[in-house]
Amino acid sequence: MQHWTGIDAVPAGFGPAVVTIGNFDGVHRGHQAVLQQLVDEGRGRGASSVAITFDPHPRQVHAPESGMHLITGLTDRVQLIAESGLDALLTINYTLDFARSTAEEFVRRIIVEKLKACAVVIGHDVRFGAGNHGDFETMVELGRRYGFDVVGIDDVGHDRRWSSTWIREALHAGDVSTAAEVLGRPHRMRGEVVHGAARGRELGFPTANLSPESTGIIPADGVYAGWLVDAAGTRWPSAISVGTNPTFVGVSRQVESHVIDRPDESVEDFDLYGQQVVVEFVERLRPMVAYNGVESLITQMNDDVAKARTILTADASAA
Template sequence: MREITDITTFVAERPTVITIGTFDGVHLGHQKIIGKVVEAAREKGLLATVFTFFPHPRKVVQHDQKLKLINTLEEKKQLLQSLGIDLLVVQSFNEAFANLSAEDFVTTLLVQRLKAKKVIIGYDHRFGKGRTADIHTMRLFGKKYGFEVEEISVQEIDEVSVSSTKIREALNQGDVTTAAHYLGVPYMLKGTVVHGLKLGRTIGYPTANIAIAEDYKLVPKDGVYAVYSFIGGQKVYGMMSIGQNPTIEGKGASIEVYFFDFDGDLYGKELTLHFVKYLREEQKFASVALLKKQLENDETAARKAITL
């Protein structure tokens, strides 16, 4: 898959089939749309293309800085590539782009730069300055500039909308099972292992502290989860705590994971954690001894969840 971040200097090597959207999550609803693009492109020998945006348009247009995303940009790229996309355009969403007229967007970017022969968008898709243009406008442009427009059905668009909303709601409630149902895969967090207080090793539960670089990534509700990661090519299960660490004075917020049956130096390594099951809410314990007892119970519950 080829990635383009500056379309102003780019011209596609051959004509394209394009879909346009944020595609946060690249969930099952999105995958159906991507499947249409790839299928149409393969039939006609064209480039299967996704035109997406970063940052999320809501952060620019609505100044919604609290919005958390299901995928980081890098995760989205990897998922789209796995679905067979040939060309990914990541448009910097800024005031200048938001003020681009609908016709300029179509003629300059879709037609001249991307050589669009087919555009696949939803019935409710809006674009151009003030989001004044819609699929009917796109059809008129298609006739004028020589490309086909395929409408994604109401049902499929509703699936996309409902899925995105439900995934965010589920993660905010710690319901990683529902999130996985809509995503088609377990929800994931990616981060680098950094040094912590090293308290865990003193009670038999040495943990890897995870630092996530992207502050816009949606971190599930505080609590304890069964998880797994791939370390050195091996699938390693464990349990992860997300929270404020109320039992340990001065520790503060952290994301840390204890891997089962694993002994190795992980400092500085980048890990991807895949969520299996929510186990319990974060609690404050009267002593470290009681915390250790609870961790033993958590390990039993996590191991059971893994074998189900």
């Protein structure tokens, strides 16, 4: 997949193309259905399939005070979109100046002149252009004017429409199983492993601590079964702690993964510090609670590891 990080990066003479537009935060099953339709339309028309997305997310630009966090960072979004099989992704730097483009200016300049679209694949709830004044009917009218077809995609889901909002709700509740159902895979975070207070190592449960700058929404505080994927792509079964660890005073909120049954407990033979890793959340084991002393905490941690091992053995078998 070609990835263009700016409108001017689109090669001269590119086209024809079948195009879709979206933020694709999470690249969940609803997004995957749109991208699959895009790829199929492109192949059927003998055209390239191209998705347009934005970075940062428009809400982070128009309402920075909202403190919005993305389900997936840009690195994962690009990787997941590439897995859909489309030909190209255009990531547009979203700014207040860009946001002033009218719906017609956006379509004419990018979809028509840059990408030479023969068709646009969009949901019926699409909004685009200054003030979000452009909608599905606007795109249909512009298609007539500029000579491209518009293919409407219906909402997909079972009891509820698959959406980024649903995923955020689930993650904020610690329901990573529901989030995985909507995503079509476990929720993930990505970041650098940094040094922590080493309390886990002192207790016999060394952990890989994610940097505060890591991407991906942090689920609700608690202990989870999941996977740590190191820089080499090796997947390690893990018990993951999210929170402040209330048994100890003055600990800031953090995400730390204890690799289960690691081959060697020495830092020299298993050094993740400084690596970019991915942490995947499979199932929540329990909420974060304070324990009456270190011995009670160690007993609980042994129980957490045993439960996580059982869950992840089944998860690996089902994969």
